[in-house]
Amino acid sequence: DAMVIQNPRYQVTQFGKPVTLSCSQTLNHNVMYWYQQKSSQAPKLLFHYYDKDFNNEADTPDNFQSRRPNTSFCFLDIRSPGLGDAAMYLCATSRDWGASYNEQFFGPGTRLTVL
Amino acid sequence: EDQVTQSPEALRLQEGESSSLNCSYTVSGLRGLFWYRQDPGKGPEFLFTLYSAGEEKEKERLKATLTKKESFLHITAPKPEDSATYLCAVQAEGGSEKLVFGKGTKLTVNP
Numbered sequence: 001d002a003m004v005i006q007n008p009r010y011q012v013t014q015f016g017k018p019v020t021l022s023c024s025q026t027l028n029h030n031v032m033y034w035y036q037q038k039s040s041q042a043p044k045l046l047f048h049y050y051d052k053d054f055n056n057e058a059d060t061p062d063n064f065q066s067r068r069p070n071t072s073f074c075f076l077d078i079r080s081p082g083l084g085d086a087a088m089y090l091c092a093t094s095r096d097w098g099a100s101y102n103e104q105f106f107g108p109g110t111r112l113t114v115l
Numbered sequence: 116e117d118q119v120t121q122s123p124e125a126l127r128l129q130e131g132e133s134s135s136l137n138c139s140y141t142v143s144g145l146r147g148l149f150w151y152r153q154d155p156g157k158g159p160e161f162l163f164t165l166y167s168a169g170e171e172k173e174k175e176r177l178k179a180t181l182t183k184k185e186s187f188l189h190i191t192a193p194k195p196e197d198s199a200t201y202l203c204a205v206q207a208e209g210g211s212e213k214l215v216f217g218k219g220t221k222l223t224v225n226p
Binding site: 006042045092111 | 147151160164202206213218219
């Protein structure tokens with residue numbers, strides 16, 4: 001089945017220790033997104049890629065970076081995690097930019113704990 | 116600024132007790148309204164997209180409707196497996212693919 005895969009499902013890191021979360025997709029979608037979701041809150045968009053074109057949300061901290069080496073993979077790098085960065089990180093994809101019926105499909109998420 | 120408000124925050128139903136969840140939105144121009152289901156510790160699962168006022172979509176016990184100001188997710192004769200958080204999101208006109216989510220309604224269906 002075509003899907004969005006995130007690894008690892010659970011990640012524990014120490015305060016200030018860099019961490020990388022990964023996302024892959026078999027849907028062959030052009031757009032990939034990273035969301036942050038804290039407990040009982042709405043998912044919040046951090047940034048997205050349309051193909052290799054990177055788009056950062058204005059309020060995304062500089063501590064968060066992303067890479068998309070090819071169509072299938074996208075990485076979220078947190079350079080110096082703080083306690084406030086503990087959250088569920090969700091990767092999503094959509095077929096194309098500006099297309100009709102352009103639903104976003106989500107992966108299972110990575111739960112990040114910062115000690 | 117685009118905003119989405121969902122109510123109630125939490126809802127407890129007995130199995131078979133039908134009800135509705137509300138999603139009120141403020142957006143400069145609506146391109147699409149999306150409903151997702153999210154189980155604990157998992158990513159949101161796509162349910163429906165609605166594009167214009169008056170549109171309705173159904174899937175099993177769920178029916179989503181849309182007006183110019185709000186959307187309802189009607190749950191008919193719910194079962195315990197319908198327990199989840201239901202998220203509503205809007206996408207505005209203007210070329211951005213960004214989804215603005217509400218905080219969700221946590222639904223619990225007791226047997």
